[in-house]
Amino acid sequence: xxxxxxxxxxRAVAGAVSRxxxxxxxxxxxxxxxxxxxxFDLVGIGVRPGDRWPEPGAARWPTPPGxxxxxxxxxxxNDAVAILGAFGTMGRAFTIAAAAATEGTGLxxxxxxxxxxxxxxxxxxxxxxxxxxxxxxxxxxxxxxxxLVLSDRSNTPPVQPxxxxxxWLTARFHDRHIVVVEGGTAAxxxxxALRGVVGVETRxxxxxxxxxxxxxxxxxxxTIIGRECIESLLLGTPIVVPEESTxxxxxxxxxxxxxxxxxxxxxxxxFLSGEGARSPVADRGRAYAEEYYGNAGRFVDRVxxxxxxGLT
Amino acid sequence: xxxxxxxxxxxPSDPPEPLPPLRSSEHIVRLHTEWARLHATLAESEALxxxxxxxxxxxxxxxxxxxxxQLLGDVVRAVDAIAGRCDELSxxxxxLELTADDLARSLGQEITQLRAAVERTTGQGSGKSxxxxx
Numbered sequence: 001x002x003x004x005x006x007x008x009x010x011r012a013v014a015g016a017v018s019r020x021x022x023x024x025x026x027x028x029x030x031x032x033x034x035x036x037x038x039x040f041d042l043v044g045i046g047v048r049p050g051d052r053w054p055e056p057g058a059a060r061w062p063t064p065p066g067x068x069x070x071x072x073x074x075x076x077x078n079d080a081v082a083i084l085g086a087f088g089t090m091g092r093a094f095t096i097a098a099a100a101a102t103e104g105t106g107l108x109x110x111x112x113x114x115x116x117x118x119x120x121x122x123x124x125x126x127x128x129x130x131x132x133x134x135x136x137x138x139x140x141x142x143x144x145x146x147x148l149v150l151s152d153r154s155n156t157p158p159v160q161p162x163x164x165x166x167x168w169l170t171a172r173f174h175d176r177h178i179v180v181v182e183g184g185t186a187a188x189x190x191x192x193a194l195r196g197v198v199g200v201e202t203r204x205x206x207x208x209x210x211x212x213x214x215x216x217x218x219x220x221x222x223t224i225i226g227r228e229c230i231e232s233l234l235l236g237t238p239i240v241v242p243e244e245s246t247x248x249x250x251x252x253x254x255x256x257x258x259x260x261x262x263x264x265x266x267x268x269x270x271f272l273s274g275e276g277a278r279s280p281v282a283d284r285g286r287a288y289a290e291e292y293y294g295n296a297g298r299f300v301d302r303v304x305x306x307x308x309x310g311l312t
Numbered sequence: 313x314x315x316x317x318x319x320x321x322x323x324p325s326d327p328p329e330p331l332p333p334l335r336s337s338e339h340i341v342r343l344h345t346e347w348a349r350l351h352a353t354l355a356e357s358e359a360l361x362x363x364x365x366x367x368x369x370x371x372x373x374x375x376x377x378x379x380x381x382q383l384l385g386d387v388v389r390a391v392d393a394i395a396g397r398c399d400e401l402s403x404x405x406x407x408l409e410l411t412a413d414d415l416a417r418s419l420g421q422e423i424t425q426l427r428a429a430v431e432r433t434t435g436q437g438s439g440k441s442x443x444x445x446x
Contacts, residue, residue: 160320167317171424174417191413192420193324262315263428 005222006074009112010081012125013072016303017083026082070110074224110306112225113249114292121306124292126299127230133204134211134235140198141188141209143177147269148213148237150228151182152220159187159197165219165265167192172266176273181209211235215256215272217265221247225293229256233289238281240268255285315431318424325416327409331402334395347388 014023070083110121137144151163161167162180170178170189178189181200186209188195200206206228210216216232217240226247229239239256241247248258257268272278293299334340 162320164317167320168424168428170320171318171420172428174421189320191325191416192318192321194320195324261428261432263432266425266428 005224005227006072006081008227009072009125009224010083012299013070013303014083016123016126016300017070017307019300020304020307024084026084072224113246114253114288122292123302123306124299125225125230126296127225127227127234127289127293128296129207129231129234130204131235133207136208137212138186138198138200138205138208140186140196141179141212144212145214146177146179146188146212147173147273148209148216149178149180150216150218150220151180153182159185160194162187162189162194163219165217168262168266169217169269173269173273179209179213181206207231207235210237213237214278215240215269217241217269218245218247221245226250230289230293233285234294236282236286238272238278238285240265240272250285250288253285253288254281255288256281315427318420318427321416325413327406327413330406333402334398335392337395340391340395343388343391347385 010025014025017023072081072083110123112123112125114122114124147169149163149166149169151166153163162170163182166178166180166189170176170192174191176190177195180187180189184200185197186200186205187197200209210228210232213232214237216229216237218226218229218232219242221229221241223246226241226245229241229247229250232239233250233255239247239251241251241256241258243258243260243264245258250256251258257264257272259265259268272281
């Protein structure tokens, strides 16, 4: 669930571009397209055997292998996916990544996050969530209104000791449940002690946890769009994220707060725990997420409009 | 976030449900009831036949097992005293558990706030953002 967002973003962008052009996807050499809901792998969207990039020893920014190329970059994992589409004028290339990734490359940047000032085009994305998931809390938890922490520990880490962020939060908010999602589990902490562990086996489980939290702390958001943060905003839960993460743009949009120190994190959670402060933040966050990430049709339109503008 | 995170507890500090009073437990109440029945005064029995039966039973009891009767009375009183002391200790333990939880809550929260504030003041958390779980 906390794997690279590369496959998820590739699927969405390839789908949008394919509305106006035939699309070929060139995958990184060692692509890992695991999705817990099993809906996607790179092969499933037309990656040709042998279309792997870059070749061993190749430069980080090779000549685009074809016309109308979009590179989707995951800075954290140093991976990239190229989407080749016969759209518009030939020979132009784009990236979808952080602004710094395009320096000196001559590539034009399209951004998936509206807060990116370095971008020459903002396309947003479509992040689907099932609003019905919010109708019921996670079956394994008998409470709501907890602080949900999305951990940066992957695979199946031991539940104890908790990640440092959880340790600080459960020490500061003694009477509140702190639920940490990592490695396919959700561990409930309260008063510095572990109270129980439940499974998070599907995306719907995660959506339920997001929807019934009072605030979501994502200590290591996805490096391309911060998918879980967007899902949280769509479900009406404010977010708290690191200041220099990709998801900070979502928080700055009004849907949450950022931190760069422990005290900031604790203050942000305390502030957003008050219903008077939380409610307007949740409303702003949901409106923002709906605008840029909530509708597939608008996303396709923005992609096509941005590409055609850049190529004429 | 360079400091060590707060230490976790090995078990929850919140107080459990208070222990039920031992003196009002079923077994001890029954013990008292039976003891009282054995020593029911004649005045409590209104019917002549009942009073005669009680007098005969009491006399027979004293003739057959006077020492046992005395010992049984002592045991009942001892059990009652122990149960009373257990209830008193349970109440004290419950108060201690509440105090421990209050201390864990208030001191833990205040120290955590203080540590976070110190970290911010000394600049360990300023500048480049450092996600806390890394």
